Amino acid sequence: MPRLLATQSHVVHGFVGNKAATFPLQCKGWDVDCLNSVQFSNHTGYGMERVFGTCTSAQELQLVFDGLKVLSDYDAMLSGYLPNQESVACMAKNYKELKMKQPNLIWLLDPVMGDNGQLYVSKDVIPEYKSLVQSSLVDVITPNQFELEILYGREIHSLRELQSALHTLHKTVPIIVVTSCSPELFNDSEHLYCVASKRGQTPTIYRVPIIDSYFTGVGDLFSALLLDTIYNMQKGPKSKDVVSLDINHVLGIVQKVLAVTLENSPTNIKAAMGSPLTMKEMELRIIESRDWYVFAGPTDNFVYRQLDAI
């Protein structure tokens, strides 16, 4: 049975970070070791004045990593939201050691820094993630376009620039999945576009319909399911280098979870930031979606086109 170490946030109520990632992966047979980078009452979308709890300090994180050292025998590692530079550096140091000890384990890094032009971690986190991405130790990164631009060091306004960003980052990272592109790249505000790119292969653009609502934790669910897909892809009979990256099924399952979430929410609800009673209804229905995580049947086709055909 595959074993994962996941370092990201924990919320007591609701489903983001480790709470969004753990149960789906457990249902798929993963033994998930959850290292919680924070313990908050709920996610920050409820408004900062409604978030209670604590960040795990870098010293505390290090204590737990020390305790894990003798147990570590992981098939994969994942990291998501970490609250500050010290905690990112602590994760980086310990994950590097684990990766060097077991080069075959898959390291998925979600470089959580911000979205839509806004940074929501402190600036000094940026060089930590940049240096990790350049370390050649990380196997998969899942930035959104804003985070991709930070890692690349330049803004991206065209598909050509997107290609060049991927080309540059592929020098040190084998798999890049851009989880959401800016609508300007496709001149389409009805769909969410994402790009899956594997070094040496033509990137594929996927698009999914945008649901007019406010969901949180979707990215964390996505990266967890993506990790499972990549793990199985690389374990398959084909050599690691030739097998192609197909994330359609991952997108399909995420869409199913969103559909279950909508079905279980009051009708015509459009969540507003900071309205806790409304936000509460939009928490992902991770539990009610249980049977979808192991669904192996066909889902919709989300492939838009290849990125080289511009």
Add this chain to the structure above:
Amino acid sequence: MARKVLSIQSHVVHGYVGNKAATFPLQYRGWDVDALNTVQFSNHPGYGHFNGFRSNANDLREIVEKGLLSGLELKYDALLTGYMPDVQALREIGSLLSDLCESDRDIKWVLDPVLGDNGKLYVSPEAVPAYQEILKRGAVFLATPNQFEMETLTNVKICDLESLKHSVTRFHELYPKVPYVVVTSVASGILGPNDMVCACSERSNSNLAYYFKVPTIDAQFSGSGDLCSALLLDVFLRQSESARDLPKAVNEVLSLVDSILLKTLKIHKEQMTSEDTLKINDLKLIECRDLLGDETTLKYIPTQL
């Protein structure tokens, strides 16, 4: 819609005790589990080595009081409490949850009075009066002590069926507002070396306390008690209020836990190297998910105590 439980227990990154033992089984059985972690340790102390840190009482109380209850106005169907980081947290969480249950009588609180095991206290001695006070106050719906905890809370040493019955009676006298108690494991060989005993009793009719004879498995497991309390919460609360049948719920939980332990043992033996012992650190909860989802076949016969 998923039923909601707030579970306040320890968290281990690796392995399955405390909230890690309770959360997945409850989620798999359809509960939306709000897991508040009282500590974050790399693994459980049974390994002989571990590292980590404790949450402080004030942070825990704020998360529940200001975050979950006032801020989000969450309504819970059930509460589950286990290991607390210190006595102050136990007192504060105990009083907060008591207030909550008194303000909403539909909330059912399952309390595992974590004090120790096998004759040894592994928390501060001050935790004993703190638990006694919580139990006296009466917000707890079901308490799930093990033998040592039952002995400590009732001051009755359990060495045979008669003293077990006496301790159950004493429990109801001392804590008359707690409707149900399950003594999760009595292992002092009162029925013979290869059986352990589990007992259950309800306040409304303590003359009808029952016990179960459960064959012991020749291995040492960690987390089985935490799993047991979580499953009891699920199975017992799923029964309709008008037809509560505690012995049946206990039977179902003991049967399911036994199947999980047997499967864990089987997997452990398959992976065992020659130096390994039958001290099993981690329940194989993920491999047992089918058992968690299936209907449980009852394995035992309740006997009147």
